[in-house]
Amino acid sequence: MIKNYIKIAWRNLKRNKAYAAISVIGLALGIACGILIFTLITYHLSFDTFHNNSDRIYRLYTEWHDDGVGRSHGVPQPLGKTFRNDFTLAEKTARVINFRNNLITITKGNEVKKFKEEDGVAFTEPQYFDILNFPLLKGDKKTVLVQPGEAIITEKIARKYFGSDNVIGKVIRLDNKVSFTITGILKDLPANTDRKQEIYVSYGNMDEYTDKGREQNWGGVYSGSEAFTRLKPTVTLAQANNAMAQIVKKHYTGRDLKVWVFKLQPLNDIHFNADLDGYADKKYLWALFFIGIFLIITACVNFVNLATAQALNRSKEVGIRKVLGSLPYQLFWQFIAETALITIVAVIVAVGLSYLALPAINHLFQSQMEFNKMELSIFTIIICIAVIFLSGSYPGLVLARFQPILALKSKLSQKHIGGFSLRRILVVTQFxxxxxxxxxxxxxxxxxxxxxxxDLGFNKDAVVLLPIPQNDKVKLNTMRNRLNAIQGVEKVSYCYRPPASQSNNSTGVNFDNRAEEEHWGINTKTADENYIATFGLKLVAGRNFFPADSTKEFLVNETFVKKLNMKPQDVIGKTLSIDGKSITAPIVGVVKDFYNYSFHTEISPICIMPDYRNYSTCAIKINMRNAKASLASFEKIWNETFPEELYSYQFLDDSIKKFxxxxxxxxxxxxxxxxxxxxxxxxxxxxxxxxxxxxxxxxxxxxxxxxxxxxxxxxxxxxxxxxxxxxxxxxxxxxxxxxxxxxxxxxxxxxxxxxxxxxxxxxxxxxxxxxxxxxxxxxxxxxxxxxxxxxx
Known part of the structure; x- marks a missing residue:
């Protein structure tokens, strides 16, 4: 019987090729979208689920309850150590300090190789690898990163640097500051983890690499400073958060007791929490899920519309079958067999389309998604069955209930083949x-x-950004003079970052020697006196600060003035203190507001001040007609100024697009x-x-x-x-x-x-x-x- 159903179904489809082709195309497109969306959603839901006891792993994070609630996944550097030493709630706690865009240098005889690592390097306490499941292929797990000067790298990095994974004992140098000996090789990180660093070095070298005071600094938060913990099985999240509150009471005083709050974030929330820089907001995954459902439904709607359009053409066939003894259920299953044949072909086409489209999806998301054959098989079988019965049931019932006498006399009308209203509803749904x-x-x-x-409030066009790896005053002055001499260069400015940047520093602010700090923070931007001219910032009151190597004067923006409920001219000459009053100087000018983040975030209060020790970017305004020659000259001058570093550049408008x-x-x-x-x-x-x-x-x-x-x-x-x-x-x-x-x-x-x-x-x-x-x-x-x- 089944063989007969399939044979007749095949003959009918061959006879109506246009109907079959349109049905297959519609179903294949809808099912292919469903497969890709299913793969995308399951991929994101799988992030960091492979760690042992992942339900007990948490990341510590910071909240500021002041002028609104601010959040950062970074924490003060001493927090993780304090939580580990002062409480017995966790099995393991580890700190990891991440830095990005690091230079790795490898010396072999007279040959020097340089590598720029965008994902950077992580200074890591050894307990980190007890908490997170990143297997060590070579080296002793009990001793790696315990002593200063040690590093472990992934297989991928080992092959990239040395051509093989036989690298134990090799030496790498970080940012021409600290050397590390490789003592272990990690298995390559899986694609479904938010931990992207592939080079881990001893936490004991932190003081050598950066400021020594960070280990005791409870007042600043660097977003790359993280702490992970695995709680004991009997410990609840509420108990751990109570311990965080006790840490605040111990290390903060005055108003800071209410401002600073530390909490624990579950590991499975890290990938999705947009407030803490999560990659994928779950509401967008839900939106994709419903889009996939709707596309599959609309594909089924097409099939119903096309099938009922064919019903009148097949009325005599159905009439003859009924006269010869076919029962309604047999006619129903005959049509279901036709639907199944079309659906199976459509699923095969959809799977092929999905495999063709997956590389484009991976390129779009910068991901490494792959089809899980078991999950894909189960999903396609479920979809296949669902589509067969969603698409085939209504047309099958319509055909099965034809009156044979009317069918053979060609007297079937609209009321006999099903109401037109349903098809109207379906088309309305589709559109x-x-x-x-x-x-x-x-x-x-x-x-x-x-x-x-x-208008961003600053000029983003034709501005080239060069990195400054060393804050040597003589080198910087010499390079500035040489850059200004290049034809096509209009302005040159040294700064920490351009006006709008993904990397920003914020701190507390004290205005006019008031008794306490303001209930909001200020975004600090270190820059020289050419910053305003290079980026086209506009002064609304006062003047620009005079050339200086350290902070002797401040510029502020209009939002700063509005926060104080004052007028721009009224703040000129007033004293401003930042960083816990460690930097104090008068305000000499107010600049028109400009966007310092993306349009997702409101403009912050901002202060601009000179301090050559914090410059990390050289911004050059150029004439684009001379761009090719100018860029070549920049590279030559930069390489001669910093011969041990690796040259790179970026246009400002490209960096803004990343927002x-x-x-x-x-x-x-x-x-x-x-x-x-x-x-x-x-x-x-x-x-x-x-x-x-x-x-x-x-x-x-x-x-x-x-x-x-x-x-x-x-x-x-x-x-x-x-x-x-x-x-x-x-x-x-x-x-x-x-x-x-x-x-x-x-x-x-x-x-x-x-x-x-x-x-x-x-x-x-x-x-x-x-x-x-x-x-x-x-x-x-x-x-x-x-x-x-x-x-x-």
């Missing part, structure tokens, strides 16, 4: 989804365009899914117009005999689809407005959602629908009425 995605795409594009073209990497990824995904939803929706429209063309064959013939022209006939189809698309828009518009309003809440500075966006959406939908139905409608309108009426 509601499509229009939601179209509106979302338009809004995201508009917001990103606004973010990247709005919106995740938004651009989201935009690309929404564009792709919107495009696929439109294609599937168009296939659904084609199914509906095919159904209408069959149903209205005689009506069109009569109208043409009575003198109707092609325009009148086309309007028969057009008015139907116009109603459906308008209903879809009425449903989609408020849903899209709600979803995109929530999306824009992540931006402190955002576009308004105006009527123009919705107008663009409905116009584009009508154009797409007109192109889709036009071809089939014209064929129906041009049909010979004699042939149409002869079918009676």
């Amino acid at each position: 509601s989804i499509s229009q939601i995605l179209i509106i979302g795409t338009i809004i995201i594009i508009s917001q990103l365009h606004y973010s990247q073209t709005a 919106y990497e995740m938004d651009n990824i989201l935009l690309t995904l929404i564009e792709a899914f919107a495009g696929i939803a439109i294609v599937i929706g168009c296939l659904g429209l084609y199914g509906l117009v095919s159904f209408m063309a069959v149903r209205k064959t005689k009506e069109i013939g009569v109208r043409k005999v009575l003198g109707a022209n092609i325009q009148h006939v086309l309007w028969l189809f057009g008015k139907e689809f116009t109603k459906l698309l308008l209903v879809a828009f009425v449903i989609a518009a408020p849903l899209a407005w709600w979803a995109m309003t929530n999306y824009l809440q992540d931006f402190k500075y955002r576009i308004p959602i105006g009527p123009g966006i919705f107008l663009m959406s409905i116009i584009s939908t009508f154009i797409i629908a007109f192109i889709t139905v036009g071809y089939r409608s014209v064929i129906a309108a041009l049909a010979n009425p004699v042939k149409s009426l002869r079918s009676e």
Whole structure:
């Protein structure tokens, strides 16, 4: 019986190749999207789940309860040690201090190799590898990183530096400051971990590498300073957080007792917590999940529309089968067999499309996702079964209940093959989804365009950023003079970072010798006197500070003045103290507000002051007509100034684009899914117009005999689809407005959602629908009425 079902199903599909092809394409696109979204979601949900006892592993983090609540995944450097020594709540606690963009130098005889490590180096306490499961392939786990001067690296780094993993005893030098001997090799880190550092060095060398005072500094937080702990099985999160509160009482006084709060973050929350720099917000994963469900449903809707459009053509076949004794359930399973055949082919095509698309998805996310064959098999089987019954049940029931006498006499009408209302509802559903995605795409594009073209308060064009690896006053003065002599160079400034940067320093602020600090922090920017001219900052009061090697004068921004409820001219000459009053100087000027972060974050109070010891960037404003020659000259001068370092440069506008990497990824995904939803929706429209063309064959013939022209006939189809698309828009518009309003809440500075966006959406939908139905409608309108009426 089953063999007979499949044989007949195959013959019917061969006879109706266009119907079969459209059905397969629609289902394959929807299922392929489902497979890719399923893979993406499971990949992100798997992050750092492979560690032993991961449910008891936590990262310590900082909150500041002052002018609002601020959070950082970094903690004061002594916190982890204090938690370990003062309490017995944890089995293991370890500190790890991460630095990025480090220079690694390897010397072999007269040959010197230099490597720039973007993911950087981590100064690590040995207990770290007892807490997190990163297997050591070579070396003694009990002794690695216990003594100063030791390093462990991954297999990948060993091959990159030395060509093999036989590297125990080799020496690497970090930033031309500290040398380390390799004492262990780690297994390559899995793709699904947020721990990206592949070079770990002894924590005992921290004082040698950076400021010695950090080990006792409870007042500053560096975002790369982290602490991990694995609690004992009987210890609760509430107990551990209570211990954190006791640490605050012990090490802070006065108002800081209320400002500083330390808490524990579960390991499985690290990847998703946007407030603590998590990579993937779960709300976007949920959005992708529902998009995948909707795309699969719309693909099933197409199949239903196309199948019911074919029902009248198969009425005589069904009538003959019933006369010869076929029972309704046999006819139902016959159609289910056809659906199964189409679905299986569609699943095979979808899996192939998924394998072709996965490299592009990996490139987009900078990830290393792979298909888990077991999970993929289970998922495709479930999808296959679900699609077969979702798509096949309704058309199968319609065919199974045909009256054989009416079928054989060709007297079946609309009421016999199922209500047209269901198909209308399905098409409205499809285009509601499509229009939601179209509106979302338009809004995201508009917001990103606004973010990247709005006035940032500074000039970001034609500014080249060079790193400063050493703060040698003589070298810096010499390099500045040589750079200024290059044709095409307009301005040169030394600074810590440009006005908008992902790396910012914040500290407490005391204004005009008041009794206590303000209830908000200030963003500090060290820069020389050319900073304003190089970046085109505008003074609204006072003057620029005079050239100096250390902080003798301050510039502040308008937000700083607003926080004090004063006017710009009123703060000129007043004293400003930062860093616990370790730096005190008068305010000599107020600059117009500029964005110091992305548009996701509001503008901070800012102070700018000179201090050559903290300069890490050389910003050069150039004339782009001489860009090629200028860049070549920069490289030559920089290499002669810092011969032991590795040269690199970046344009400022490129660094600003990195603020919106995740938004651009989201935009690309929404564009792709919107495009696929439109294609599937168009296939659904084609199914509906095919159904209408069959149903209205005689009506069109009569109208043409009575003198109707092609325009009148086309309007028969057009008015139907116009109603459906308008209903879809009425449903989609408020849903899209709600979803995109929530999306824009992540931006402190955002576009308004105006009527123009919705107008663009409905116009584009009508154009797409007109192109889709036009071809089939014209064929129906041009049909010979004699042939149409002869079918009676």
